[in-house]
Amino acid sequence: MLQDGPSKSAHRTGRRWRDSDEATGLALISPTLLYALALLFLPVLIVIAYSFWTQDYLTIDHTFTLENYRIALTEPIYRDLLARSLVIALVVSLVTVVFSYPVAWFISFHGGVHKNLWLFLITVPCWTSYLLRVMSWKVILGYQGVLNTGLMSTGIIETPITSLLYNSNAVVITLVHSWAAFAILPIFVSLEKIDRSLIEAAHDLGDNKVMSFLRVTLPLSLPGVISAFLIVMIPTVGDYVTPKLVGGKDGVMIATAIQAQFGKAANWPLGAALSVTTMVVVSAMAGLVVLALKLFVRWIR
The missing domain is CATH 1.10.12 (Lyase 2-enoyl-coa Hydratase; Chain  A, domain 2)
Known part of the structure; x- marks a missing residue:
């Protein structure tokens, strides 16, 4: 028993x-x-x-090898493309979050009974095709596009500006617009969860609006900021449609090289090695950015 x-x-x-x-x-x-x-x-x-394999035309050799990673890490063309992709992704993420935060803050704190309407209007562009939105920026930034035509009609410029399209700046502008809604929503949700009495308490203790924002609102909304940053940065590195349409030779990113290896080059092992390398580097970069954001918020408090 x-x-x-x-x-x-x-x-x-x-x-x-x-x-x-x-x-x-x-x-x-x-x-x-x-x-x-x-x-x-x-x-x-x-x-x-x-x-970890190799490919000869359409035949896959399953013998273990690190040759693909050697090429991915040592060939200057792939190193440069990866570095450019990381810089573009970081810039796009920072710009998107910086522009999206005020919009999310306005809707959360001053949207009133019209919050749902504002959110609806923000998501309307996402109803259209992603390709259509990219092409619209090609029309806007083109040599005879909307922007050049408007500047010439007002007399600001005499000849069209040729540096608006087919470069990394055009890629950044297009991607910021494409991912803005995806950054606004998580920041808005994070702001909605903030107890307004905490902000009132900060005011009662002598903080002005700026200091209460830095000490209360921003730290409490940090999870939404981090989510928005990651939501924008990770897919941006893997985007090859936007660089191909508006980037030109100066806006080519690592995803274009990966797509070429899986497509015309028919070298899947090298494309896989480039994909894994990019995934690891982006994950490490995302972790460092998240840590930097947390340290920044701790410093300003």
């Missing part, structure tokens, strides 16, 4: 857990969770496996 005591107790504990709401909820989401994890990790594992 003494030997059966712990066993029966563990059995009763396990039975209680199986009958609990937590176990029921886990059982309900398990199929979906496993399906999502499979869709997330299996493609990544396949890409990692390809990165």
Whole structure:
């Protein structure tokens, strides 16, 4: 009887857990969770496996090799493309967050009963095709586009500006516009969760509007800022449509080289190695940016 005591107790504990709401909820989401994890990790594992192989025309050699990573890390063209992609992604993310924060702050603190309307208007551009939005900027920034035509009609310039399109600046402008809504929404949600009485308490203790923003509003909204930054930066590095349409030779990014390896070059292992290298570097960069944001907020407080 003494030997059966712990066993029966563990059995009763396990039975209680199986009958609990937590176990029921886990059982309900398990199929979906496993399906999502499979869709997330299996493609990544396949890409990692390809990165250690070689390809001769259409024949894959499954012999383990690090040659693809040597090329990805030592060839100047790929190093330069990766460095340019990281710089563009960082600039796009910073500019997008800086411009999106005031919009989200205005809607949260001054939107009143029209908050849903403002959010609706912000998401309207996302209803159109991403390709159409990129092409619209090509029309705006073109040699005979809307911007040049407007500046010439007002007499500000006499001849069209040729440096507006087919460079990295055009890529930054287009991507900032394309990802603005995706940055506004998480910042808005974070601002909505802030207890307004904390801001009032800061005012009562002598802080002006600027100091209360720096000490209360900004630190409490930091999760939304970090989410917005990551939501913008990570897909930006992998975007090859925008650089191809508005970037020209000066706006080419690493995703274009990856797409070329999987496409015309038919060198999937090298494309996989470039993808894995980019993924690792972007993850490290994202971690450093998040740490820098947290240290900045701690410093200003």
